Amino acid sequence: MNTALIVAAGQGTRMGPGVDKLFLAVGGRPVVAHTWGRFDACPDIDEVVLVVREGTAETFHALARAARWTKPYRVVAGGRERQDSVWAGLNALAPATELVAIQDGARPCVTSALIRACLAAARQTGAAVAAQRVTDTIKDSADGQFIARHLNRARLWAVQTPQTFRVEVIRAALAAVRAQGLVITDDTAACELIGQQVQLVESASPNPKLTTPADVAVIELLLQPRDAAEGSRSAPG
């Protein structure tokens, strides 16, 4: 079986004080409910594990009651760092779980097709991640003052979620991170430690993470039903 592990325990600071970005309403629903709904609707997902902040579990149960999800779910308490939350989620997986899809709760535009492609890649190679080619021109700077080096954009990928793994692979990778006392920014970085290759799966459509207030408008647009979105995109006036 395949399980979605939705990380919904973070506390973004860039939305401004007191704003929990996971519960911002976009298209009449909290952002995290959109994310959850995408996995609930994906035929390749059997169960959903939500890793949440202490004291917010009841809010997620209420969401589930309102949304009438079709897939079983569990809610578990997260930890201090993102990697602690993922670890807590892994410990809550059903024993029969073969593949796990780790997902940012604040990344609601993920598609069923992308989830399936990431799961298929992880089944084959052990680890995979949704990613998009970098479109900005990127420079390397040692001091933040002057450009040190131009980077070859053709080689650069921005990684997103889902990050998908055979369960034993991500368990071994995160155990190595914990044993060495490291703090990692994404789960694929843990794979480097154990020599596990990570396959890139190109996202066919935008898959942004809600981080700053400016992201709200983009995500609102992306979550609109197709026809409405096309309408608001046509433009020249």
Added chain:
Amino acid sequence: MNTALIVAAGQGTRMGPGVDKLFLAVGGRPVVAHTWGRFDACPDIDEVVLVVREGTAETFHALARAARWTKPYRVVAGGRERQDSVWAGLNALAPATELVAIQDGARPCVTSALIRACLAAARQTGAAVAAQRVTDTIKDSADGQFIARHLNRARLWAVQTPQTFRVEVIRAALAAVRAQGLVITDDTAACELIGQQVQLVESASPNPKLTTPADVAVIELLLQPRDAAEGSRSAPG
């Protein structure tokens, strides 16, 4: 004197066939008019040179008549590559020009403060560029199939425009590019060829380039008067 060199000769393909992104209406005005207006309003800019596609000059003159700009401007025809257009623009500069601010026509959210900061940096060091710290997690891949290397995000900057130069610096840098038959993606890359250091000037506010349809909503939001933008940003429902 300081001159803005607005590159408005490109033909973006990612907006869909037949859509000229420079003339998409945002907030009731073509994108390129917003860009032009920012430089017209900046006290440190004395003149504006627009480099445009063959056959579109009259459209720009009409824009100028409608907008009643305060600064003198010239319209010149661009070339095949971006660097050819910049070269054509440099050849049209008034002889008294000391500093030039090269700007993407499709980057309308540039502020007066950013233009001034970039000009000040170029006056001091010869070359400078507006830039923002990279917020995505970036991986290097040799084959586009597997992650080869994790990049240290703390060293990565996405460069934007304005790119500002002492006129003799950018002339020498682009002459080197042309002599070697290279095609470069941004003007700061030309500086590397002649050993000219380029200073990074951090943009305090978002400064996106209109590239894909999804960018329209963000830019629309960013160009709203401050109060209106704040209103549409507050959210939890």
